[in-house]
Amino acid sequence: MKSNDIRPFIPVKELAVSKAFYEALGFISDDANEDMSVISNGTCTFFLYKLLK
Numbered sequence: 001m002k003s004n005d006i007r008p009f010i011p012v013k014e015l016a017v018s019k020a021f022y023e024a025l026g027f028i029s030d031d032a033n034e035d036m037s038v039i040s041n042g043t044c045t046f047f048l049y050k051l052l053k
Contacts, residue, residue: 008046015050022048 012018036049
């Protein structure tokens, strides 16, 4: 099996706050849906997803 990318999923309590944090560091966010965003800076990409209680 070959893989081109490995992208971690990072659980967060508050998605909007976490997205704003990474955007302030220069990352670009793209909402996958209301509970998950793709965060990227060109060389590093990962997913933030909202923890469900």
